[in-house]
Every structure is written in C-alpha cells, then in structure tokens.
Amino acid sequence: MKRYLIQRIGYMIITLFIIVTATFFLMQLLPGTPFTNPEKLTAGQMAVLNAKYGLDQPVGIQYLRYIGNLVQGDLGYSFQHEGRTVESMISSRIGPSAFIGLQALIIGAIVGMVLGIISALKHNSLFDYGSVALAVLGMSIPSFVFAALLQYYVGVKLGWLPVALWEGYSSTLLPSIALSVTVTATVARFIRSEMLEVIGQDYVITARAKGMTEKQVVVKHVIRNALIPVVTMLGPLAVSIMTGTLVIEKIFSVPGLGEQFTLSILVLDYSVIMGITIFYSALFIFVVFVVDIIYGFLDPRINFRGESA
Amino acid sequence: MGKKMKAQVLFVLMSFVLILSGCNFNSSESSSEGTGSEGGEETAGQVLNVSAVADIPTMDSTKAHDGVAFTVLNNVNEGLYRQDENHEPIEALVAEHTENEDQTVHTFTLRDSKWSNGEPVTAQDFEYAWKRVMKDASPYNFMFVTASIKNAEAIMNEEMDAEELGVKAIDEKTLEVTLESANPLLQSLLTFPTFLPQNQKFVEEQGDQYALEAENLLFNGPFKLVEWTHEQGWKYEKNADYWDAEAVKLDTINAYVVKDSTTGVNLYETNKVDRVDLSSESVEQFKDDANFNTILEPSLIFLRFNHNHPVLGNKKVRQAVNMAIDKKSLTDVILKDGSTPLNGVVPAGFFTNPDGTDFRELNGDFNTGTVEEAQKLFAEGLKEAGVEDVTASINISDSDDHKKVAEYLQAQLEENLPGFKLEIKAVPFAQRLEIEKAIEYDLSLSSWGPDYSDPMTYLDMWLKDGSANRMDYHNPELDALVSQARTETDAAKRYEMLLNIEKILLEEDAAIAPLYQDGSAILMRDKIKGLIVHPTGATFSYKWTSIEE
Numbered sequence: 001m002k003r004y005l006i007q008r009i010g011y012m013i014i015t016l017f018i019i020v021t022a023t024f025f026l027m028q029l030l031p032g033t034p035f036t037n038p039e040k041l042t043a044g045q046m047a048v049l050n051a052k053y054g055l056d057q058p059v060g061i062q063y064l065r066y067i068g069n070l071v072q073g074d075l076g077y078s079f080q081h082e083g084r085t086v087e088s089m090i091s092s093r094i095g096p097s098a099f100i101g102l103q104a105l106i107i108g109a110i111v112g113m114v115l116g117i118i119s120a121l122k123h124n125s126l127f128d129y130g131s132v133a134l135a136v137l138g139m140s141i142p143s144f145v146f147a148a149l150l151q152y153y154v155g156v157k158l159g160w161l162p163v164a165l166w167e168g169y170s171s172t173l174l175p176s177i178a179l180s181v182t183v184t185a186t187v188a189r190f191i192r193s194e195m196l197e198v199i200g201q202d203y204v205i206t207a208r209a210k211g212m213t214e215k216q217v218v219v220k221h222v223i224r225n226a227l228i229p230v231v232t233m234l235g236p237l238a239v240s241i242m243t244g245t246l247v248i249e250k251i252f253s254v255p256g257l258g259e260q261f262t263l264s265i266l267v268l269d270y271s272v273i274m275g276i277t278i279f280y281s282a283l284f285i286f287v288v289f290v291v292d293i294i295y296g297f298l299d300p301r302i303n304f305r306g307e308s309a
Numbered sequence: 310m311g312k313k314m315k316a317q318v319l320f321v322l323m324s325f326v327l328i329l330s331g332c333n334f335n336s337s338e339s340s341s342e343g344t345g346s347e348g349g350e351e352t353a354g355q356v357l358n359v360s361a362v363a364d365i366p367t368m369d370s371t372k373a374h375d376g377v378a379f380t381v382l383n384n385v386n387e388g389l390y391r392q393d394e395n396h397e398p399i400e401a402l403v404a405e406h407t408e409n410e411d412q413t414v415h416t417f418t419l420r421d422s423k424w425s426n427g428e429p430v431t432a433q434d435f436e437y438a439w440k441r442v443m444k445d446a447s448p449y450n451f452m453f454v455t456a457s458i459k460n461a462e463a464i465m466n467e468e469m470d471a472e473e474l475g476v477k478a479i480d481e482k483t484l485e486v487t488l489e490s491a492n493p494l495l496q497s498l499l500t501f502p503t504f505l506p507q508n509q510k511f512v513e514e515q516g517d518q519y520a521l522e523a524e525n526l527l528f529n530g531p532f533k534l535v536e537w538t539h540e541q542g543w544k545y546e547k548n549a550d551y552w553d554a555e556a557v558k559l560d561t562i563n564a565y566v567v568k569d570s571t572t573g574v575n576l577y578e579t580n581k582v583d584r585v586d587l588s589s590e591s592v593e594q595f596k597d598d599a600n601f602n603t604i605l606e607p608s609l610i611f612l613r614f615n616h617n618h619p620v621l622g623n624k625k626v627r628q629a630v631n632m633a634i635d636k637k638s639l640t641d642v643i644l645k646d647g648s649t650p651l652n653g654v655v656p657a658g659f660f661t662n663p664d665g666t667d668f669r670e671l672n673g674d675f676n677t678g679t680v681e682e683a684q685k686l687f688a689e690g691l692k693e694a695g696v697e698d699v700t701a702s703i704n705i706s707d708s709d710d711h712k713k714v715a716e717y718l719q720a721q722l723e724e725n726l727p728g729f730k731l732e733i734k735a736v737p738f739a740q741r742l743e744i745e746k747a748i749e750y751d752l753s754l755s756s757w758g759p760d761y762s763d764p765m766t767y768l769d770m771w772l773k774d775g776s777a778n779r780m781d782y783h784n785p786e787l788d789a790l791v792s793q794a795r796t797e798t799d800a801a802k803r804y805e806m807l808l809n810i811e812k813i814l815l816e817e818d819a820a821i822a823p824l825y826q827d828g829s830a831i832l833m834r835d836k837i838k839g840l841i842v843h844p845t846g847a848t849f850s851y852k853w854t855s856i857e858e
Contacts, residue, residue, distance in 0.1 A: 032739025035448065043776065044466055048446050082367035083521055092539060148571065156575050163575040165565055166541050253567050255540030263363075268739060 008292075012285050019281045020274070024066060027273055028059050034079040034268045053079075066274070075278075076271035080264070086275035090257065096166060097249065097256035101241045103176040108183025108237070113230075115184070116191030117223065123196060131188060138185025144247040147178035151251065164253040175252040179244050183237050190233055194226035201225075228298045235291040239284055355560045355856050357837065358582045359849075360567040364540045369520040370505040371441045374448035376848040382502040383847030384545060384562075386530040387552075389417055389435070389484075390499045392843050394853060396659070396762050398496040402430060402506075402552075412491035412798055417484045422552040424508055425528040432478035434506035441512075442503060444471035449503040455761065456499070457492040457795075490796045493803055498761050501846045531557045531852040542566050545851070558855035577832055584833040584840070589646040592830045600835055603647035605658045606827035607844035609767060610648075610714070612703075613745065613753040613821055616781045620699040621751055625690030627819040631676035632683035633725040634718060640825050643717050644710070647828025652677055654811055655764045656826040659844045662804040668764055672808050675815035676822070680725045687726045698728035701751035704744050707735040711754055714824070718754075745779045753779075756827075759845045765794065766845075768810045771820065782820045787813045 035049055050056040054065065069076060075086035115135070119128040154174060155163035162171040198204060199222055207217045246258035257276060264272035365378050373382055383391075391401040400406070404420040422430045442450050443464045453461035459475025475487035488495070498504070511519075511527050518525050523537040531553070532545035545562040548554065565581070567573045570588040574595075577585040587595060595601050612630070614621045621627065636650035651657070652674035660668040691697065703718065705711040712735060719731045731752075736744065745753050757777070759766040769791050770777035771784075787810055794806040814820050833840070838857050841850040 030739070031737065031743045045446070045451070048465075048467060052446060080366050081364075082369060082372040083517060083519070151572065151575055156578050159579065163579050163581065164567065164569075164572045165576070165581070251569050251572055253541075253565070253569070253572060255538075255566070259568070260540070266738075 008289060012289060015285055016278070016281055020067070020070070020278060021063070023274060023277045024063055025059070027270060030268055032268050034270050070278075075275040078264075078269055078272050080267055080269045080272070086271050089260065089272060090275055090279055093255060093257040093260055096172075096254050097242075097245055097258060100172055100175045100179060100248070100254060100256070101238070101245060103172060104179035104241055104244075105183060105234075105238065107176060108180035109187055109234075111180070112184040112187025113191055115188040117195065119188065119192045120195035120199070120226075121218065128192075132192075135185040135189045138181045139189070141181075143178050143181055143244045144251060146181050147175070147248050147251045150174050150178055164251070166253065166255055171252070175245075175248050175254055178252075179241055179248055182240060182244065186233060186237060187230060190230055191226055194229055195222055198222050198225045228295075231294055231298060232291060235288050238287050242280065242283070355558055357559055357562045357840075357851065357854060357856065359562065359564050359584055360573050360576065360582045361542070361564050362566075362568060364566050365537070365543065367520060368526055368534070368537075370502050370507065371438055371445065372447050373502055379502045379847040380849045381534065381543070381545075381564075382505060384530055384532050384849070384851050385526075385528045385534050385548075386502070386505045387422065387430075388499060388502070388505045390496050391852075392500045392762070392841075392846065392850065394839070394841050394850075396843050396845075398500050413488045415486045415488070415495065416479075417486065419482045419484065420552060422529055423550050424511070425533055425548070425550065426508075426511065428508060428510075429481070430506055430508075430529050431481045432484040433481070434508055435484050435504075436476050436478045437509040437512075438505060438507035439476050440471045440474050441507065443474050447503070449501070452498060452501055452503045452760070456495055456504075457488045457490055459487040459489050462489075491798045492796070493798050493800065494761065494763050494765070497763060501761065532559075532562065540566055553852075557852055559851055562851055574832070583837055584831060587646075587830040587832060589644060589830075592645050592647075595830075595832060598832060600832050601830065602833065603828050603830050604842060605647075605649065605656070606829055607656050607659045608756055608758040608827040609651060609654065609656055609823060610754070610756045610825050610827065611651075611654070611821050611823045612718075613750075613755050613780045615748055615751050615753075616783075616820070617748070618701070618751050620691065620694045620696060621701060623690045623694050624819050625686045625693065626699070627822065628676050628678075629683045629687035629690060629726060630722065631819060631822045632678040632686070633680060634721050634822070634824070636825055639714065639717055640828075643713055644825070647830045648825045649828055651823045651826040654767050654814060654821065654823055655807075656767075659759075659762070660764045663800045668808070672811055675811075676819055683725060684727070687729070691728065698730070700730040700732065702732040702734050704741055704750035704753040705733060705735050706738040706741045706754070708738070711735070715754060746776075748779060748781055755779075762843075762845050764807045764811075765791075768807060768814070769795075771814055780820075782818070784813055784818055784820075786817075 033046065033049075034053075034055075035046070047056070054062060057065075066076075075090075078084050078086060078089060081089065115131045119131045122128050151163055151174060154160050161174050162168075165171060204217060204221050207221050208214075212220075242258070245254075245256055246262055248254070249256040249259040250262075257279070260272070261276045261280070263269075264276065361377050361380075363375075363377050365381055366375055367373055367378055368381065370382050370386065373379055387401045389401060389403045390398040393399040402419050402422055403417050405418040407416045408414065417432075419430065419432060424430060439453070439458075441447075443453065443461065446465070450461070450465055453474070454465060460469050460473045461475070463469040464471050464474060475489075477485045477487075479485050486495075492498075506529075508527050515525050520526055523534045523543070526534060528534065528548060529551070531548060531551050533548045534543060535546045536544040542563065542565040544564070545559075547557055547560050551557065565576070567576060567582070570586065570591065573582065573585040574587065574591050576582045587601075614627055614630075616622050621630075636652070640648040640650055649657070653669055653672055655668045655672070657667060657669035662668070662671060691699065703715055705715045712733075715733045715735070719733060722729045722731050734750075741753070744750050745755065757767065757770065769775065771782055772778065772788055772791055773783040773785075790806055790810050790813065794803050794810065797803040797806060815823075836856050836858055838855050839853040841853060842848060843850065
C-alpha cells in the first residue's frame with residue numbers, strides 16, 4: 001500500500017508537470033498580447049511593455065523562469081488586475097465555487113439515490129418510467145438552460161429566491177440546484193441499473209433464503225453493493241460540476257473561479273491562465289486519486305499490491 | 310459503526326460550514342436580504358443601484374485602462390477639470406487658469422480641497438501622479454502625448470527620464486504645465502482620469518498594497534468608495550468633505566458586478582438595480598416599456614479596405630461597396646439595439662462646432678447612392694483594375710454581432726454587386742487585431758471608440774504610419790491638415806480643418822466604408838434624474854444624479 005501511494009504521488013507530480021508545460025507552450029500560440037488596450041498601443045509602446053514583463057525573451061527562457069518561480073510557490077501577478085497576485089485572485093474565489101459545487105454534488109447524490117432506489121424497487125412501474133424519462137432529460141439538457149429557467153421562474157416570477165448576486169446562503173441555492181441536475185440524473189440512472197443487477201445476484205437469493213426480511217435484504221445487501229460503483233462516478237461528476245460552474249457562475253453572478261478562468265483566457269492574462277490551470281489540474285488529479293483509494297477500501301477485489309507488482 | 314457514521318457526518322457538516330465561512334458574501338446586503346418586499350427601504354432616500362459589466366481592474370488612476378475603473382475614479386476623485394452634463398470640461402480643482410502668449414505654458418491655481426485623510430490636495434500631488442504614469446509606462450501614457458505635454462513622447466520612447474515631464478509644482482497651490490505646442494484640447498483632455506492627482510506620502514506608505522482594496526485608497530471627489538468586494542460589487546457614499554458637496558444629492562450608490570445581460574434584466578425586474586443595458590434579444594420584449602430608451606454611443610463600426618489590394622485599392626470599387634450596403638436595414642432589422650446608420654467617420658450627437666451645430670449635420674453624408682449607381686461604379690472600377698470579378702475575404706471577430714453583420718454584408722454585396730464574392734473569416738478578437746495591424750486582409754470589420762471628446766480622435770487615425778491606420782492608406786494632404794489642426798487655437802478655423810479632413814478621407818478617397826454608430830438600449834426607472842453618460846473617459850457621472858419620487 002505504501003509503495004503504491006508513493007508511486008501514485010510520483011505519477012501525479014509528473015502529470016501535473018506535463019500539463020503545466022503543455023499549457024505554457026500552447027498559450028504562446030494564442031494571438032494577441034496580455035496588455036490591456038491592444039487597440040491603441042503603438043509598436044514602440046508594445047516593445048517597452050514586453051521588455052518590462054520579460055516577454056521579449058525567447059519562450060524557452062520564459063518557461064524556465066516560470067517553472068523556477070512556480071517551484072518556489074510564486075504564481076506571479078495578473079496583467080489585467082494591476083498589482084494583484086494570482087494567488088490572491090484564486091484563493092478569494094475558491095470559496096464560492098467550492099460551495100456551490102459541493103452543495104450541488106450533495107443535492108444531486110441524495111436526490112439521485114432516492115429516485116434510483118425507488119425506481120429499481122418499483123421496476124417497470126409508472127414511477128420508474130417517469131424517473132427514467134426525467135433522468136434522460138436531465139442528462140441531455142445543459143445545466144445553463146435549467147439555470148436560465150430557474151432564474152426566471154423561481155427568481156423573477158415567484159420571487160422565492162434571489163435572482164442572482166452573492167448575498168447570503170439563499171443566493172447559493174439556485175446555482176446549486178441548476179448544477180445538481182446532471183448529477184441527479186446520472187446517479188439515478190446508475191443506481192437503478194446497478195440495483196437491478198444486484199437484485200438478481202446469488203447472494204441476494206441466499207439472503208432471502210436465510211429468511212432475512214425484505215427490508216434487511218434491500219438495505220444490507222442490495223443498496224450497499226449497488227453503491228460501490230457509484231463512488232467511481234463521483235470523480236467524473238466532480239469534474240463535470242467544475243466545468244459546469246464556468247457558465248452557471250456567470251449567469252448567477254457568483255464570484256467564483258470558473259468565471260475568472262474563461263475571462264482570463266479571453267483577455268490573455270498569461271499568469272492567471274497558468275495559475276488556474278494548475279489549480280484545476282491538481283484538483284482533478286487529486287479527486288481521481290482519492291476516488292481510487294476509496295474504491296479500494298470499498299471493494300475487496302481490488303488489490304493495491306497487485307497493481308504495483 | 311453507528312458512532313463512526315455520526316463522526317463522519319459531523320465531519321462533512323463541519324467542512325461545509327468552514328467553506329461557507331470562506332464565501333465572502335456581500336455583507337452590506339445580507340442584512341437587507343430576506344425582506345422580500347419590492348425594495349421598500351431601497352427606494353426611500355437618495356440611493357442608486359447600478360450594475361457594472363466587470364470588477365474594477367485597478368483603482369490606481371495612473372494604471373486604469375477601462376470604463377469601469379474610469380467611472381469609479383471619476384466619481385471618487387477630482388482632477389483639474391471634470392466633464393459636465395454636456396461632456397464639456399468645467400473647472401474642478403482649478404480656481405484660476407492663466408497661460409503665456411503662445412499658449413504653451415499653463416499655470417493652474419488650485420482651490421482648497423482635502424483628501425479623505427484630511428491632508429490638503431496640492432500641486433505636488435499632480436506632479437507626482439503624472440510622472441508616475443510616465444515612469445511606469447502605464448496603459449494610457451499616450452494621453453500625455455495627445456495633450457502635447459512637454460517631453461511626453463520622448464519619455465514614452467525611453468529617450469528621456471520621466472522626471473523631465475513638462476509639469477512642475479511651483480508651490481502647494483500652483484501647478485505649471487508646459488506643452489510642446491499650443492493645444493486647443495488641453496482642458497478637455499485633462500478631464501481624463503489618467504490626469505488625477507495622487508498623494509505621494511500615502512501611495513508610498515501603502516507600497517504594493519496601494520489601491521488594491523477600498524481602505525488602501527484616498528478620495529477627494531463627490532463620493533467615497535466605502536466597500537469593494539472583488540468580483541461582486543462596491544458601494545459609494547457621499548463625501549461630506551468634497552469642495553462642492555452641496556451639489557451632490559445621492560447618499561449611497563450600490564454597484565453590482567453582473568456579466569450576463571439576461572441576469573441584469575432579471576435583477577431590474579426584481580428591483581435590485583435601477584438601470585440596465587439590454588441585449589438585442591431583450592429589446593423586442595421591452596421596446597414598449599415606459600422606461601425603455603435608446604441612447605447613441607460614440608463608437609464607430611466600419612470596414613477597413615486593404616489599400617494594396619489590386620481591386621479594393623480602386624476608389625470606385627470602394628465607393629461602390631459603400632453604396633451597395635443598405636445600412637438602415639442593418640441597424641433596424643438585423644441589429645435592433647439602438648445603433649444608427651453612419652455615413653461619415655465622426656459619429657453624430659457628440660461633437661459640435663463653436664456655434665453648437667453637430668459635426669454630422671455640417672458635413673452631411675458621404676458615399677451614399679442607389680444600387681444602380683453602385684453597380685455602375687463597380688463596373689468601372691473593375692475595368693480600371695483590369696479584372697472581371699473579385700473574390701475578397703472579410704476579417705472579423707468571432708462574436709455574435711460581428712457574424713451577424715458580416716453575413717448581412719455578404720448577402721448585400723454579392724446580391725447588389727454582380728461579380729463580387731465575399732468570404733467570411735472569423736477569428737478571435739485578438740487575432741483579428743493582429744491581422745489588421747499586419748495588413749493581411751482584404752476587408753476588415755473594425756470598430757473605433759474615442760479617446761477624448763473631440764472629432765480629432767477619429768480623424769488622426771488615418772495619418773501615414775499611424776498605429777490605427779492599419780490599411781496602408783496615405784494622403785499627404787490629410788497628414789498636413791491634421792498637423793495644422795493640432796496646433797490651431799482659433800476654434801472656428803480649427804473646426805473648418807476637421808471638417809475638411811473628413812472630406813479628404815471620404816469624399817476624395819472613400820478610404821473606408823463607415824457602417825453604423827453603436828447605440829444601446831436601456832431600461833432605467835424614471836425616478837432617476839441627472840445620470841450622465843459620457844462618450845469618453847468615465848462612462849458615468851453621479852455627481853448631479855438624484856432620485857425624485
């Protein structure tokens with residue numbers, strides 16, 4: 001186990017390094033300058049500015065300098081927001097993104113599980129068909145469509161929740177609900193099919209034969225075993241939520257990281273693009289890692305030693 | 310097992326609360342939240358709620374470079390001059406202004422006024438801030454060249470030190486500004502936020518924290534910035550120590566960052582904001598609303614021609630392109646966002662001659678005509694160029710608006726000018742600009758916003774080798790007239806020259822094809838009076854705004 005962990009962490013660092021390198025060089029291919037009013041800059045001014053920020057150096061030198069600073073934990077300064085460090089820009093925005101993301105994950109997982117379990121238990125009933133249809137809709141309609149509908153009907157027409165802005169807990173609800181739709185649909189579908197599969201397994205028949213009550217069979221054997229594969233879904237779902245926030249944050253004026261990311265690419269704010277890319281990649285890599293570990297604990301068939309051998 | 314479960318649940322809850330605490334909810338508003346009333350307490354008193362398209366990139370006046378920052382700076386600070394309700398410069402901190410005979414040395418005497426820390430605003434504050442702009446090669450340092458401040462150009466090209474800039478504090482109350490040559494636009498340019506003063510002692514004390522948060526700033530304008538939550542919004546309060554505080558009626562202004570235009574409309578409908586810009590999709594829905602309005606914007610959307618192109622280099626072909634496009638349908642049917650057709654390079658409604666007549670009215674329309682005339686000119690032009698037909702591509706940004714316009718142009722030109730084939734090449738904005746600067750296009754869909762409130766900002770673009778020319782257009786007559794007009798201090802004579810520059814560009818050369826002038830459609834509650842929208846520099850002035858129930 002220990003050896004596996006060390007090896008895994010090694011791979012994680014290498015992956016991150018490759019991502020940093022690839023992003024750095026790809027970013028250089030983007031046209032334009034990170035300076036704020038390219039429409040009006042003359043060639044002479046541009047040269048002065050490039051020299052000031054070291055952008056006149058060969059890309060290789062710029063890269064080495066960036067990696068050197070990165071190793072020391074220095075992500076540099078934003079080009080657009082004069083004087084602000086990339087660290088401060090990221091750290092002040094993680095909170096809102098993480099909050100609506102986690103809340104969406106929790107809402108989605110709970111609602112999805114309930115729907116999925118009931119569907120499976122009432123297989124081929126009207127409820128089952130209804131929830132399958134809902135799940136298909138939830139998977140195929142993008143979350144920003146739900147966001148716009150929720151904002152208009154719940155926010156403007158009914159006036160139950162704030163339309164947008166970031167002013168207290170109630171304003172986190174609509175973005176979280178909009179984001180959770182995909183999660184709900186995915187989890188519901190997955191649990192339903194897993195449960196249907198588990199219900200037919202030998203050990204379930206054995207459990208029934210042992211004389212366990214139906215409730216005991218369902219809770220102890222069916223649901224528990226059906227949940228294991230759901231854990232593997234959490235990784236990809238967390239990723240889809242993070243990308244989902246890019247649009248949701250803009251619609252609900254949430255001061256989050258996703259919104260900042262798209263903006264920094266559009267204005268070519270080099271240091272912010274790099275900083276957020278590194279942050280997102282590290283997070284993804286970490287989530288996948290954690291899911292793998294949890295999976296190992298849940299499923300006795302997985303053997304860490306076997307993989308490292 | 311049960312205990313372990315509980316511990317896990319507790320852990321998840323705890324971490325949730327921890328994240329929530331790091332969420333920086335907008336504190337000023339969480340107190341009023343939950344009342345659910347139709348903004349009962351917000352309509353009472355002099356409170357204005359507005360939205361902003363982005364966070365303030367920087368509050369350092371020497372580094373500011375966009376409308377959002379310029380607006381905030383304009384309302385919390387005061388420079389030598391300020392734009393009035395008609396966008397004309399009026400004295401702000403200037404009590405008295407004298408100039409020498411050839412109008413190259415200007416002496417400004419300052420009135421008594423205070424920074425928000427109680428220190429007086431002095432002439433040294435101006436000298437310090439201005440030199441700081443030049444020293445740091447700030448984005449708007451070219452404004453000093455435009456204003457003809459002595460040595461600004463040399464400093465910008467790194468041939469001279471920033472200390473040599475032609476500005477000097479004679480004593481606490483007297484500022485001497487030296488120019489390269491007389492400049493009729495000086496006062497108008499000095500309203501620009503880049504020319505605001507800064508308190509040297511305060512700036513240096515704050516070091517790299519200066520202007521990063523509301524508490525790292527000093528104010529001397531009509532309002533104070535009392536709160537600034539990054540990416541969410543900011544709050545102004547009336548500055549009781551402002552020298553002209555009597556004129557200021559609003560007590561509080563709340564600004565919210567709203568980047569999505571539909572969200573803005575929804576916030577307007579729930580009384581959260583008092584004014585909102587509409588996108589063309591929302592115009593349909595609200596055009597009959599009592600609070601709906603369209604306002605003219607000073608930006609110009611036009612076609613650049615590559616003057617080295619074998620066919621487009623021909624004047625008759627360019628004239629034909631100008632005439633073949635039905636600009637009215639473009640603005641009224643395709644765009645529907647308050648834009649208006651433009652047949653000149655200087656937009657209508659913002660610039661008047663000394664007698665108060667609009668520039669557009671004086672110079673009229675250029676290169677208008679029927680489709681038949683266009684076809685005739687096109688045929689002649691093709692003949693002169695020695696070709697039967699022409700295939701050209703148009704360089705555009707990949708925004709929705711640009712695509713709509715380009716598709717319309719394609720349909721119009723191909724239908725009205727037989728033998729003209731137009732290919733659309735959509736690229737990201739930054740690349741469009743690069744292609745333009747390298748003149749690697751046939752036609753380019755461009756826009757231009759003014760730097761200052763004078764027609765010259767649209768006319769000196771076309772100088773040979775000017776950085777905004779970008780099409781290898783050159784007419785020595787135009788170049789000569791521009792440099793004459795730059796130093797002409799007789800307002801009437803100067804205006805005559807400006808009119809003639811446009812005539813050379815469009816009547817003589819048909820160098821570009823102006824398409825339309827931007828407009829915007831807005832919803833604003835009618836209780837709001839005196840909210841001034843400026844064409845250049847700061848977008849809004851709140852100094853004269855009031856709420857009248």
